[in-house]
Amino acid sequence: MRKAFNQELLKIAEKDPRVFMILADIGYGEIEPFANAFPDRFINCGVAEQNMTGVACGVAMEGNIAVTYSIANFPTLRCLEQIRNDVCYHDANVKIVIIGGGVSYGELGISHHSTEDIAIMRALPNMVVLVPSDIVEARAATHAMMAYDGPVYYRCGYKGEPDLHDGKNIPDFRIGGSSLLREGKDATMFFAGPIGINAVKAVDALAVEGIQCRLVSLYSIKPIDKEAIMRAARETGGIVVLEEHNLYGGVGSAVAEVLMDEGCGNVPFKRLALPDVNVTKVGSQAWLRDQYGLGVADVANAVKDMVK
Helix, strand or coil, X not given: CHHHHHHHHHHHHHHCCCEEEEECCCCCCCCHHHHHHCHHHEEECCCCHHHHHHHHHHHHHCCCEEEEEEECCCCCHHHXXXXXHHHHCCCCCEXXXXXXXXXXXXXXXXXXXXXXXXXXXHCCCCCEEECCCCHHHHHHHHHHHHHCCCCEEEEECCCCCCCCCCCCCXXXXXXXXXXXXXXXXXXXXXXXXXXHHHHHHHHHHHHHCCCCEEEEECCEEECCCHHHHHHHHHHCXXXXXXXXXXXXXXXXXXXXXHHHHCCCXXXXXXXXXXXXXXXXXXXXXXXXXXXCCCCHHHHHHHHHHHHC
16 A cells, blocks of 8 residues: 555656655665655655654745655654644645554554554544555545645555455545445445454355445545445444554544534444553554454454444
């Protein structure tokens, strides 16, 4: 997904001289095409994320589009005060891009996990939060983000994430939208990000057993697709939300807020997320998902229990 993001950003920058890339000494192997094509619009601030964010805000306040770029939680938690006080307070046109959300960098331990970011970023005024699930959504989200005037948080995968859309474009991709991957009436599965592959596998396995589950990618967390959530509450037997994030404050919480605000709190509802613990185990992303109850069997069983 990161390669797709960088390819699309380069295309946009070729047409729009306002696009700047500002990073904290990271991303080598992917960012060289931008740096070579636009050396005057490429700023490496060194390992200093707070400074990176401040510089980006200044660049944006001069009428440009500033993209900050780094891995996992470094562009967010390390410089949260600058995002809050500089970027969001001034509604600056800064795009905060992280590579490797959730436990993508599982082998590197908790310092490289990004498991609280959605909760934190969506709590900031003026901040849009996008979480694409595969290359198709990553490309579309890049264009939507760069066309939007204001702060955007973009949570990108960094490995060879499977294609969940069969290579098909999303013609109506929009900030505040979602993507329907499967139709069904027994339950609805909402997910965000590359962990969607586990949702796809679980839903397909359930279909073999005669359980028809609607499958929806909530690629826009803030604003969120309220209509899709309300339709799921009205038309299907329950809602399960899958995410690679702490249980509190993330995608599941955002969906629950909509249900309660709209008077649909009586719908059967289940959140599948990382438990409220520090992820101290070390291993691959897929292995960690299984260790913390986010495997394919876990997802399928949650739907089965709900349908029962």
